Amino acid sequence: MYTLGINAAYHDSAACLVQDGIVLAAVEDERFTRVKHGKRPVPFTTWELPFHAIDYCLKEARIELKDVDHVAYSYQPNLLLGEWAGAETITLPLEPSRHQSDWLSPWDPLFLSSIVNAPRQLASGAPHHLKKRFKGVRHDGPYRWHFVEHHLSHEASAFLAAPFDDCAVLTMDGRGEQATTSFGRYAGGEYQRIKQVNLPHSLGLVYEAVTSHLGFLHSSDEYKVMALASYGKPVYAPLFREIITYKGAGEYEVQPVQWEELLGPARERGSELTQNHMDIAHSLQVVLEETVLKMANWLQQETGMKKLAMAGGVALNCVMNARLRDRSAFDEVWVQPAAGDAGTALGAALRIDAQERQDRRRYWQMDHAFLGPAYGDDEIEAFLKQAKLRYRRVDNIAEAAAELLAQNKVIGWFQGRMEFGPRALGARSILASPVKPEMQAHLNLIKDREDFRPVAPVVLEEEVDKWFVNGGVAPFMVFVYDVIPSKADAIPAVRHVDGTARVQTINRDQHPLYYDLLRTFARKTDVPVLINTSFNTRGEPVVCTPRDAVESYLTTPLDALAIGSFILEKN
Known part of the structure; x- marks a missing residue:
């Protein structure tokens, strides 16, 4: 049985294909369209299904859309449509007074109509050059279409992918249909949601708002605010504690605010970052961590579970995750690596697959994220020849690349199946030696990044505890660890200003x-x-x-490119 998962709600559209409990492929559509996060000048691109990502997933399985048994879309519009629930189409314009008195965005009516009509779009809207794999399908099948609630998709992407048979589940993001935070318990192959926090109360939306106030792009640059926070002081923490009020039993409230009245004028994008901006970021981060730690401890007491699985965009905050790992009542914390909205394609597919097969057994767990496209040496060399580039083929690409890295060269590394999720984990990476402190600034210059941003280390799994305090298995770069002081001078380029590093571990089975x-x-x-x-x-x-x-290599100051079995070097 094939189940196709789709996310096209809000941003980060993606597709995932599951066969009888096994994930075959998962990828974000941006990797093909080259539009980051799918964000165009308008807020939503939900009318653009991830056709390129779907096409790749079908290609990987060597099937066509007509061979799919179930399609799972990670949003349930019926939760918002009121009297239109179950209608085949929605006619614009919608009148808010007829079913919801206060739209959160003027785009919501178009947004919802696009989602409800997604089955028709999937059947007939594929770009011309992709139509071959989409032929022979009507809007009503032959597959069954399922709308899966947004937070249930997040939850399933955690508890059905985690290396746990039983666990508590916590998801946090900006918004779903109604929920912004959810708490649950997974045991015996069954999931029960215990509680949820609804709009307008949202930790994710607060973090998004402050991200915008600080001159960054919301729903995209929140990780920059997290990095900036390390340079600040908790000057505004009392203010943020008034905005975000923890009520107990996992619940919190967010007070409506005018950010410029509270924090001063918004920073213009690209302008100077001041100490005040850093203090705002730090204060927000502190209160987020305090609030989520209280929520997690309540969840542990409520469920009695010792393991926690997490998803949702807020769960990509690796500093917060480390605080939960080290200070919460849970013994183990696991974060699904595509925790943002792209990961809901994974969760929706896994949820419907398990539901339709009526099988509680686990056939798959997410011990790596290499679920995207791969390219063989023949295909790579054909392109290098077509581009008339100088290259050399080597028998041992690891040996050749390591030699360049030991010479303090910066290389592009393109090997195997692409990662699913926002982190490069060794398939599509830029690599460098951490030995010289100036390498961090050099890499930020190469990538045209802000100079305050850290770069992250990858370490052999068997060596992690020798270099990082209480270092453990961390294959997805979703936790920070303190660098062991005696090792700090050996790897200064990856040590952030607060002494931490966002660590990835690797073992041979993974890559x-x-x-x-x-x-x-x-x-x-x-x-x-x-x-x-x-x-x-x-x-x-x-x-x-x-x-x-090749395009990125040629248009940046990278020294070399290791792609398949080939090395390209610049004079």
């Missing part, structure tokens, strides 16, 4: 070539750590194809 590269670099330098940052520049999605990789 043999990437692991061998680190082993070889360690043999040459006695340092089993590399800088790993995403293979892209500011405003661009991570590279997907050989063409994307």
